[in-house]
Amino acid sequence: MSDHASAVLVRPARLEDVPSITAIYNEGIRGRTATFETRERTPDEVRRWLGEPRHPVLVAEADARVVGWVAASTYRPRACYAGIAEFSVYVAASARGRRVGDALLAAFLPACEAAGLWKVLSRIFPENEASRRLCARHGFREVGTYARHARLDGAWRDVVIVERLLGDAVET
Numbered sequence: 001m002s003d004h005a006s007a008v009l010v011r012p013a014r015l016e017d018v019p020s021i022t023a024i025y026n027e028g029i030r031g032r033t034a035t036f037e038t039r040e041r042t043p044d045e046v047r048r049w050l051g052e053p054r055h056p057v058l059v060a061e062a063d064a065r066v067v068g069w070v071a072a073s074t075y076r077p078r079a080c081y082a083g084i085a086e087f088s089v090y091v092a093a094s095a096r097g098r099r100v101g102d103a104l105l106a107a108f109l110p111a112c113e114a115a116g117l118w119k120v121l122s123r124i125f126p127e128n129e130a131s132r133r134l135c136a137r138h139g140f141r142e143v144g145t146y147a148r149h150a151r152l153d154g155a156w157r158d159v160v161i162v163e164r165l166l167g168d169a170v171e172t
């Protein structure tokens with residue numbers, strides 16, 4: 001672990017973290033490098049993420065301030081896919097590049113495994129080098145690229161699909 005990571009505490013999100021999680025997400029939405037989402041979220045919407053046993057939500061604290069979060073969410077409603085989750089990870093712009101994302105994923109993957117998930121996945125803009133490297137470091141496989149998956153601000157964008165197997169699903 002680097003010096004930076006050792007100063008970061010990762011823990012399950014609590015209700016009082018909701019405003020910080022929301023602010024960091026909305027900053028990421030405004031940045032236009034992470035997601036097709038353009039509508040900023042309200043704290044009420046983010047509050048609903050918490051308390052789902054199958055979908056861990058963790059925050060990273062540095063100097064007693066929430067500087068990042070990672071959250072699992074529903075992949076598909078079909079019962080056969082109940083062990084698969086989507087995930088998102090966002091670090092406050094002022095704290096990026098200091099291994100906060102690294103610390104979040106290092107805690108998140110075991111939390112997902114403990115929650116009974118067998119796979120987490122996400123989609124990343126090809127240009128999002130930080131996210132692709134973060135995922136590669138944590139054992140994600142780049143499955144392929146969806147071409148022209150959706151438009152962001154009117155422009156077609158590709159996305160790279162990444163997946164990480166967990167628990168029994170890991171091939172030995």
Ligand SMILES: CC(C)(COP(=O)(O)OP(=O)(O)OC[C@H]1O[C@@H](n2cnc3c(N)ncnc32)[C@H](O)[C@@H]1OP(=O)(O)O)[C@@H](O)C(=O)NCCC(=O)NCCS
Pocket residue numbers: 028033034035087088089090091092095096097098099100101102103122124128129130131133134137
């Ligand atoms: C993607 C993100 C979560 C990474 O978190 P972070 O704390 O900034 O990243 P870390 O410091 O832990 O570094 C992770 C890896 O990315 C690399 N990296 C970090 N910033 C980078 C940058 N600006 N450009 C290229 N690579 C970068 C690091 O070198 C490291 O790679 P390595 O493990 O091969 O050395 C963060 O940058 C972020 O919140 N970005 C905006 C939101 C986003 O894109 N979320 C992901 C989409 S769901």
